[in-house]
Amino acid sequence: MELEKELEQFRQEAQRLKAGRRSGSLPFPEALRAFAVRYAEHTVAKGGTVTDAAQKLGVSGPTLYEWRKGRPAGHRRPKPAEKGAALVPVHVSERPARAEGAGVPQVALVSPGGWRVEGLTLEAAAQLLGRLGC
Numbered sequence: 001m002e003l004e005k006e007l008e009q010f011r012q013e014a015q016r017l018k019a020g021r022r023s024g025s026l027p028f029p030e031a032l033r034a035f036a037v038r039y040a041e042h043t044v045a046k047g048g049t050v051t052d053a054a055q056k057l058g059v060s061g062p063t064l065y066e067w068r069k070g071r072p073a074g075h076r077r078p079k080p081a082e083k084g085a086a087l088v089p090v091h092v093s094e095r096p097a098r099a100e101g102a103g104v105p106q107v108a109l110v111s112p113g114g115w116r117v118e119g120l121t122l123e124a125a126a127q128l129l130g131r132l133g134c
Contacts, residue, residue, distance in 0.1 A: 033067045
């Protein structure tokens, strides 16, 4: 019976944290996450699933899975910085000119994300980097 009382308290607090937000919720305090993990373990031990526990708790299944792994939900890879907000390393290397562009050095740009642009003059590469905000 005590577990049901704690479950109701958890649900009320979860609703309070979610209130007034368009999407997502405020971070759950450690004590609430710890109860949710205990409740999930209890549910699984009784033959239920983590998804069953998440539904009763009023949180998403992926959130509860993250909490069980010891990570606060929503802590994924950092988002890229806003355009122009951060510097990124750029390596520019010259290649020998091809026959069709004899006498004009050409460069290849390779981004940290892996895309590649080849066959540009140094001036064209600089213009491209400027337009990309690099």
